[in-house]
Amino acid sequence: MRRLLAIFATTLLVSSCAWAPGAHLDSDEDYASGEPLSQEELNQRVDIHPITPQLLSQLQQQQPRTELLPNPQLEQQRQDYDYVVGRGDILNITVWDHPELTIPAGSMRGPAEAGNWVHNDGTIFYPYVGKLHVAGKRVTQIRDMITERLSTYIEKPQVDVTVAAFRSQRVYVTGEVKKPGTLPISNVPLTLIEAVSQSGGLTEMADWTDVTLKRGDDEMQYSLRELYQQGNTQENVILQAGDIVNIARNDFRKVFVLGEVGKPQSYPMGRYGMSLAEALSDAGGLYNTTADASGIFVIRQPEPDSDKLAQVFQLDASNATALVMAEQFEMQPRDIVFVTAAPVTRWNRVIGQILPSLTGIYSITRARSDLQE
Numbered sequence: 001m002r003r004l005l006a007i008f009a010t011t012l013l014v015s016s017c018a019w020a021p022g023a024h025l026d027s028d029e030d031y032a033s034g035e036p037l038s039q040e041e042l043n044q045r046v047d048i049h050p051i052t053p054q055l056l057s058q059l060q061q062q063q064p065r066t067e068l069l070p071n072p073q074l075e076q077q078r079q080d081y082d083y084v085v086g087r088g089d090i091l092n093i094t095v096w097d098h099p100e101l102t103i104p105a106g107s108m109r110g111p112a113e114a115g116n117w118v119h120n121d122g123t124i125f126y127p128y129v130g131k132l133h134v135a136g137k138r139v140t141q142i143r144d145m146i147t148e149r150l151s152t153y154i155e156k157p158q159v160d161v162t163v164a165a166f167r168s169q170r171v172y173v174t175g176e177v178k179k180p181g182t183l184p185i186s187n188v189p190l191t192l193i194e195a196v197s198q199s200g201g202l203t204e205m206a207d208w209t210d211v212t213l214k215r216g217d218d219e220m221q222y223s224l225r226e227l228y229q230q231g232n233t234q235e236n237v238i239l240q241a242g243d244i245v246n247i248a249r250n251d252f253r254k255v256f257v258l259g260e261v262g263k264p265q266s267y268p269m270g271r272y273g274m275s276l277a278e279a280l281s282d283a284g285g286l287y288n289t290t291a292d293a294s295g296i297f298v299i300r301q302p303e304p305d306s307d308k309l310a311q312v313f314q315l316d317a318s319n320a321t322a323l324v325m326a327e328q329f330e331m332q333p334r335d336i337v338f339v340t341a342a343p344v345t346r347w348n349r350v351i352g353q354i355l356p357s358l359t360g361i362y363s364i365t366r367a368r369s370d371l372q373e
Contacts, residue, residue: 047308051276051315056328071233074191081238082138083187086168087122090115091134093146096158101127115164128153139163139187163187169241173199176206176247189238193227195245207250208271213237214244225271255331257283259339260291269333276315277326279337286317286339293317295340300332 049055085091092115095101116124122135129149134142143161150157169185178200183190192213202208208224224247226232239245253269262284267274276298280286286293296315302308315326331337 045307045309046312047302047310048312048314051313051322051325051329053325055313056325059330071236074233074236074238077238078189081189082140083163083166083185085118085134085137085139085142085163086241087118087120087135088167089118089163090165090167091118091124091139091142092116092162092164093126094160095150095154096160098154098157118168135168171195171239171241171243171245173245174247175245176203176249177201178203185239185241192222192235192237192239192245193224195239196224196247202247202271205249205251206271207248207253209253210248212246212248213239214246215240215242229272253333255279255333255335255337257337257339259337260287260341261285261339262287269331274331275327276329276331276337277323279331280326280339283337290341291339292341296326297338297340298329298331299336299338301334 093102116126118124118134121133123131123133125131126146129146132142132145132149134145137145139161143159146161147157147159150159163186166184166186170182171185171190172182173195174180177196180199183195183198192211196202202224208228211222211224213220213222220237222235222237223232224235227235250268250270254266255269255274256266257279258264261280264283267279267282276296280296286296294316296317298313298315300311300313302311313329315329316322317326
């Protein structure tokens with residue numbers, strides 16, 4: 001996508017579009033490799049919306065609303081959770097009133113060094129009990145097994161079994177976290193949000209709306225934004241051994257500000273989104289000597305099943321009160337903001353020439369997405 005947008009940007013540059021302050025649009029030249037659209041085709045294939053309070057209200061109603069629902073499945077999984085011992089774990093076994101059967105931890109070694117290591121064959125050795133297969137069993141099951149075997153030698157033995165070190169199972173946290181790596185699965189259930197927190201939290205480049213959980217052959221998508229910002233616990237899940245959690249970069253979440261602005265370039269949207277006013281502000285504002293304040297356009301890719309070439313939103317900022325609407329207009333990833341130096345009537349001809357190239361880029365992008373799917 002970045003390469004395709006670079007091609008589009010080059011097309012604008014070659015076409016004498018305003019890449020630097022003071023450059024003007026000349027609609028008498030050939031701007032694109034495709035045939036320019038006529039005014040009739042432009043009206044049919046392109047939706048051009050003036051940014052008004054009514055439009056802002058309509059766009060807000062179209063935004064998906066997160067319905068905060070309880071997550072009884074997660075709570076039930078917490079209640080039912082029980083750790084399963086695996087190879088490499090270290091068990092701490094205590095037989096009360098029989099210190100000869102308990103290896104105490106001293107000042108020079110902790111419980112992990114003094115415990116019983118689960119060997120590669122899934123067994124441990126314990127006095128009077130002998131070799132005991134414990135891998136794949138819960139500590140309560142191991143306790144009952146040892147109690148039953150010791151009862152031959154000890155009357156009513158009181159046995160306690162705990163895990164001194166959790167070494168057999170882990171999850172992998174990769175991508176845009178401050179401390180990527182592995183986290184152990186323990187007797188306390190590890191959820192997605194806890195795994196991110198234990199990995200140091202998100203970096204500045206993290207896209208918290210794009211979190212992938214790979215479990216075996218399955219891939220699931222989650223949004224930490226809904227979890228952190230909106231408290232949607234439906235986006236939380238208990239992790240299992242071998243899970244891979246990847247936090248994507250926010251490279252895709254950019255907008256492109258071009259034309260008669262101070263610093264025409266791409267700008268990351270950030271975790272909390274970006275308004276049109278913020279995009280213009282980051283780009284240094286309108287270039288005073290050449291910018292036509294009535295010609296601020298946002299070019300947006302149409303829906304995949306739409307027969308439209310693009311959606312175009314126009315802000316007339318010649319009135320300062322329009323900047324209030326610019327603050328309320330939410331940008332979407334890969335939106336193109338263009339501030340023209342030409343009158344709006346002339347811009348209609350120019351956009352009719354640019355859109356064929358833009359449409360070709362969208363078509364190639366969609367084709368690549370379909371092939372990947």
